[in-house]
Amino acid sequence: MTNQTLITNLIKDVENIILTVDKEFNSLTINQLNQKENVNKWSILECLEHLNRYHAYYNDAIKQGLTIAKSSTADKSYKNGWFGKMSIDMMSPDNVKKQKTLAKFNPVGSKLTKETMTKFLAYQQELLTLLEKAKGKNINQRKVPVEFFKLMRMKIGDALAFVVTHEQRHILQAQAVLQKLA
Secondary structure, eight states: OBHHHHHHHHHHHHHHHHHHIIIIITTSOHHHHHOOSSTTSOOHHHHHHHHHHHHHHHHHHHHHHHHHSOBOOTTSBOOOOHHHHHHHHHHOTTOOSOOOOOGGGOOTTOOOOTHHHHHHHHHHHHHHHHHHHHTTBOTTSEEEEETTEEEEEEEHHHHHHHHHHHHHHHHHHHHHHHHHHO
16 A cells, blocks of 8 residues: 555545435534443543544544654555554454443543534644645654653654544444434
């Protein structure tokens, strides 16, 4: 796969996420958005808030990585690093194994409003800007510190793919909440 192919696919994925959130969740009431199947499950807004908390770290870390990354051509070959591939596979919507989140990323008990969705969509626009910037950079460079162990660095392309894959997983989770509560 080339850098361009990866970035183009990720841009399409983010655009689909934005459309899904706008089409399926935007018209819901605050009660519907906060409704849960049970106390152990997240609401739609909790899914989005969880992603917001990741974006608060990763959007800035990716932005800094892109700032110091060398320029590159779009046709340069891209290959995942071992840690990036493992992280992406773990967050894949195809991986049905439940993943435990760190306490600071767990939104349970948060007082959430529609501002959570507004913030999520703003992070998506910022992510699209980062993806556009990544087109001219060497995304094979290990420039993005992993949130829970900052001494370890992910390739820029892996960090972008991880963020988007993580979003897809939780958007599907939010859609499942909507279906069960309908």
